[in-house]
Amino acid sequence: MDSSMKISFNRCIRDGDLIIVYERHDTMKAVKVCENSVLQNRFCVFKHSDWIGKPFGSIIFSSRGGFIYLLALTPEFWTLVLSHMTQILYIADISFVIMCLEVVPGCLVLESGTGSGSSGTCVYL
Numbered sequence: 001m002d003s004s005m006k007i008s009f010n011r012c013i014r015d016g017d018l019i020i021v022y023e024r025h026d027t028m029k030a031v032k033v034c035e036n037s038v039l040q041n042r043f044c045v046f047k048h049s050d051w052i053g054k055p056f057g058s059i060i061f062s063s064r065g066g067f068i069y070l071l072a073l074t075p076e077f078w079t080l081v082l083s084h085m086t087q088i089l090y091i092a093d094i095s096f097v098i099m100c101l102e103v104v105p106g107c108l109v110l111e112s113g114t115g116s117g118s119s120g121t122c123v124y125l
Helices: 075-081 089-099 118-124
Strands: 016-025 027-032 038-040 045-047 058-061 067-072
Touching: 027 075, 075 089, 075 118
Parallel strands: none
Antiparallel strands: 016 027, 016 067, 038 045, 058 067
8 A cells, every 4th residue: 555545643644635624522524635625614705725735634714713622533523423214333333243243353344334434444454
């Protein structure tokens, strides 16, 4: 794998990255960074162009006193930000299933279904 594509907390945010925007303890969103786009929430309008070049974990303040955190996408965050229209497995459930199946690094796992892919994401990474 190209080292520039690895999830790394040392890597800076680039145009086209899928990131997690943490607004508060009960509000997180997956957002694809596009240089000419904006994120509007109850605090302010945040320009994506201001995010590019910032390291993951950065806090961005608005002119009105609000703030957001820009976080790297991880399997745990992906599971949390998915819309829960179908029943998805959470981290504790996924861990239990993987343990019962005795899945270890190097195992070949085939997942099929019509769900969110939450468990497959955790197995892949």
